[in-house]
Each structure stands twice: as structure tokens, then as C-alpha cells.
Amino acid sequence: MTKPESAGYDYDVVISGASLAGSAAAILLARRGVRVALLERRADPEAYKALCTHSITANAYPVLDELGVIPALEKAGAVRNEARWYTRWGWIEPRAAPTGPELPYAYNIRRSTLDPLLRSHAAETPGVDLLLGHRVTGLVREAGRTVGVRTATPQGEREIRARLVVGADGKDSAVAKFAGVPARLYENARFGYLAHFRNLPLPGGIGHVWFLEPDMAYAFPNDDGVTVLAVLPDKKRLPAFREDLEGSFSAFVRALPEAPPIDSAERITKITGAVNYPLHSRKPTAPGVALIGDAALTGDPLWGVGCGWALQSAQWLAEAVALAASGRGDLDRSLVVYARRHRRRLRGHQYLAADFATARPFNPLERLVYAAAARDESVARHMYLFASRLIGPLRFLNPVVLAKASAVNIKHRRAAAVRLGGPPSPTP
Template identity: 55%
Template structure:
């Protein structure tokens, strides 16, 4: 859609044959960081008409709940959206198909890349048992964590272990209010996100070391016991579970170089991190925008595509590397480090620190700004004041 809006002709190859196909295993949330792209695409009104829920996430920690609130007299906090993929994916696919310049080809699977003089120049596509070749000034792989385009490209890839399980289920009729909630049990995690159509997506990410055997033997029972044991747990027994308990026991972190000669990767095809952070959909929108900003005019108007691709790679690295490395590190299932404990405990005790943490969790600021010397000093002051205020009296 973004490329076509600049005047480019786009062949959109979709391996599914139906307009209503959607991804099942997902956190079903869009972070506040991607809302500008959602608005640019004109997606916000139709998503909200379809029932997408605005969210400002609350986080449970052992120091208490972090409940971000706007500063007195200030604008509301930036919000994200919770929307199930069965709602999001068909809506986005239809809007793309209706965009002038986009030709949607359903049931078209890529099985090879075309190359000439050291540059990717198109793809081999199989549809209805027939193979055809499509040439293009740019090939974009937006085909997910197990990207076929990424694998065929041979671009460098870094894999790292994720030592957590991931399981979720959908419930209707929970008296959940409006808040999206995340539990940082350190190191286990869980979340409950109210979504469209009165459905709440409930998920957990327990450590493999302590929970793998139980979830292997009894996934549904283990999931519901885990959720019921959460502090201030979502009242799943007051609602109706409308889905199976689904999940994965192995979901490594994947980071591919996001571009090559004549080719770019966006979303999970470039970077797929631990899903407990709920960043995959948002980073897909954002990386698409960065790519089009960097190379769109050249693709549409015959300019310098290689320079634009290098600029995209630089933007992608600058924006996401520090976030992803921290997520990789935490996916090893370690306890919070001293800096994380300092910042999280302050956020549970102070409104300003809570807003600072929310900006980071929403991916609106990077790791360097989140853990800057000034931020650490302010957090230390908050915690020192908390200790003084709660110290036993000598009288």
C-alpha cells in the first residue's frame, strides 16, 4: 500500500488462497510505536469500527502494579491497539487489494529468486500448479519468521535460543475492564489483552526448565493452572474459553540482515524476537514504513535503489538492535538485572517513572534513553524516598 501510494506497481504474492486467512499464534496487539503508520495507511478508523481496543498496558511486578497515567493537565498517553489477527489480516488484505497499483495474487507461493549480475531481480512463483517468473526493481520479503524469501536470499542470519514456552487461549465474557495487563513474575511472564468482539487473549510464557514437562503432558490443564495462580489473576472461570489452548515449545530469536542487492526484508522476516514483548506486528508496520521512506521514491521513479536499501538497513539497525539484544538476553530466562530492578521498582512507586517505563515498553524510546544516567538517578531517588517514607518509626 505504501509503495503503491508513491506510484509504484506492486505484485502482492499471498500464499494463502482465501481472503480471510489469518495468523493464529500471535500476541494480537499493536504497540503505540506503530500507530503513526497505522494512521498513515488509514487503518485506524476501520480497525476501531471492527472492534479493535485501545490500550495502555499495566504491568504487575513484585514491587506492585505499574499503571501509567498522563501527567496532570497533559495529553493522554500514546495508545496501542489490541485486535485479533482474524480481524486484522483480512481487513488489511482487502484494503491492499483495493489500493490502486496493487495486484493481489492469492495462492501464489514463492519457490525461488531470480538473480542477474549479483542482484536479485524477481521471483519464481507457483500458482495452481504452474510456475511463472516475475521481475521487479525490488523484491520485498514480508513472509514471517520462517521467511522463504529470507532463506532463499542467503542473507546472514543470527539465531539465539528462547528458553520460554509460549501458550495462549481466547476467552469471551471476562469482566476484564479496559486495561491490558502483563505479569512480570521474573522470569516467567503472562498477559491478558482485551480484544475485539468481547474476546480477551490470555497468554503465558513460563520457563522451559520448570514447566516444559507439565505443559507437554497436559497443555490445557497446565495453562489454566498457571493463569489462575497469577497475582490478581484474570478471572478465566467467569468467562467462556472459545479456542483451544495453542502454543509452541521452541521459538528461537531470529535476526537476518534486512537487505541485499535488489531485496529487502520487513517484519518477522528480518527480525523475530521473543513474543512475550508483543512487538512483532508493530515492528512489521514500522519496518515497512522505513523501507518505503528509504527506497520508495527510487522504486517508483527510477532512482538509486542500492543507496536506499543501505539507508533502510541503517535505520532498521539503529531503531531495533538495542531492543532486540535486550530481548535476546532476557529470553535466556535470567532474573532482572540491577538496572531493570531499579527502573521497574521506581515505576511501581512513582507516576513519572511509570510514564518513563511505559514509553520504553511501548517502543517509543530506545534502551539508551530508557536506562540513561539521568533516568537511573531519578529512579534511585524515587526508591530512596520510598524507603525513607516507609522506614519504621523510632518512637
């Protein structure tokens, strides 16, 4: 059993960062009987993360459900995130099997709506003290273990002691830095810009993703009739792109297959973006410390998975540590359980994403499966489950699926050859 080195904790858990991961963890821990201080450096309860396209993948639905926020999200206009994906083999259009269940979904909802909603839900949860305007500036350590944080507040410096300190403070996590947990960085060979539009209809009213090899783009309908458009070109294009940002952004969108009608739409935000956005992975625990959300793992924005994983990692942490964090179990052992689950669920995804972030061409397996997904509904559904992070890379590329994809592509080539009167072509 982990023995508290020091009595007199102010809280069981102190969380740095009241965005998605932090607010969710606070709610889920407090509901399990844990006393939580939820610290946020920004003073404004309506603050939100602007650099995000907020399409929340279906893996997050069970967490949103457990948080009890789905009715509020739907009332706020959240849009179910169906999508179609353009590839050189045609559109992949995942849809439910005629006699099967509907496809799992979550929501597109702007962070300006989502972040305050989740934060106020946390503030209203018994057992959570939301402390706005509290920036974590250091950790309190005793005998090689973290036992609290130092914070800068409008009233001055303050020390808050707790059994467990949670870093939910984003990709540049102060908690990780002060705890000496290094980040492993993976280069991202694409840059990205995004903007919000009104009167920008999308075919079928659903999201669109363009795989342009190596460039990418996506468009998602959101709450309040707003469509978010993002372009993610190869960094080789950056100098020319930046010379005329607005012109380049519009030209890029106009050139997309089935391009959204950007010229008749109203842009309601600036075009913002990031030209250098490496992926990060950190060990998600240290003595007396846990990292969740982007603090533990920052993915590639092009897959739109960070919000879902922020919520899921909050849930995994709460399930693993709630008893021990409130003094009813072994905290170190429960942190090992959390770290193992985090690694098992996300390491494979991050490995594939880091490889794809080099802007390399599709590899043979991707060509096989993406081509088949554009031609066959069951492979398209399988791909959707992977993109929604409901299955991992091993299940995505399992031998049965590869055999099915090969059969689909061979059948397609034979049919094409019959139509053209020649031998089947060797490419997928």
C-alpha cells in the same frame, strides 16, 4: 546509480507475503507511485496468523494512521491498549499526567479481523496487484543481483520480474533463504501458550502483564468482547506443563496475582502455543532484496512488539526506496538507507530482548527502574514509552532517569523504615 541489468520488469516491486508487513508496504509503496505485485501463498483472502496475541504497540499508530485504517479498526471494535504490569514491587500503572497529554496508544485487535482488513485495503489500492495462492519458490538472479521471483500458482509455475524483491514472508522467510541471507538466532528459554475467552473481565477493562521472574503472563481485551490470555513460563517447567496442558494452563492463570476469573469464563479457542521460539535477526538487505517484518527481525513474543515493527519497517522501506524502486533513483543507495534505519531503530531493542529471553533474573538496572515505576507515576510513564517502543534502550536507561529512579527508591525505603522504626533496607 544502480543500472537495471535487464529491461522488461513486470513490476517495480514484488513482495512475498501479504500479512501485516507485506500489505502495509504494498499500500505505502503504491501510494508513492510504485507498481507492486503482492504475493501470498495462501489462497484465502480471510487468512490470518493464528499464533499471535495481537496487542499492537503505540509506535505503530503513525503507520496505521498513514495507512488510513484507524476508522476501520475502531469500527471493527479495536480496543485501545492501556495496560498495567505486575512486578514484585507492586503494580506499574502508567497513566497520563494530570495536566499532560493522553498516553500514546495503538490497539488490541484480533488478527482474524486485522489481517483481512489490511490485505483488502492493499488489494483496493491503485498500483497493487494482490496475487493470492502464489508461493515464492525461488529467486530470479542476474549478474549477482535478484531481479524477480519464481512462484508456484494454481495455474502452474510463473516468473515475476521486478527491480526489488521484498521478503515480508515471516520468520522462516523464503526470500531470505533463497537470497542466502542467514539468520542469527538467540535462544528463547521460555515457552508460550495462549487461548481466547469470552466473559473474562479484567480489572479496569485494560490489559494485564505479569512479570513473575522468570515466568510471564499477559491478558489483553480485544474486539468483540474477546480476552486473550497467554502464559510464558520458563522451559524448565515444560515437561510437567505438557503432561496436562489444559490443567496446567488454568492452574497457572489461577495463581496469578489478581488472577482473571478463568473458571467462570468461556474458552472459545484451543490452547495453542510454541515450545521453541528463538529470536531471529537478519541483515535486512541484499542486492535487489529487502526484508521487512519478522523476515528481518523476529522478536520475543513476550514483549508483543512484532506487529508494530512489521508495520514500521514497511513504512521505513517505502520512505527509503519508493523513488529508486520506480526507476527514479539509486536503488542500492536507498537500500543502504533502509538498512541503516532498521538497524538504528531495532538493534538495541533486540539486544535487550535476547538477553531477557534467557530467563535470567532482573539485572540491577531493571530492578532499579521497575521498582521505581511501581512507586512513581512519571517513571511508570517513562517505562510505558519504552514498552510501547516509542523510545529506545539508551533513552530508557539514561542517567537522568536512573538518578530519578534511585531517588524514588531511596525515598520509598526511608518512608518504609520510618513506618517500621528501623534502618532503610538495601534492596530496591
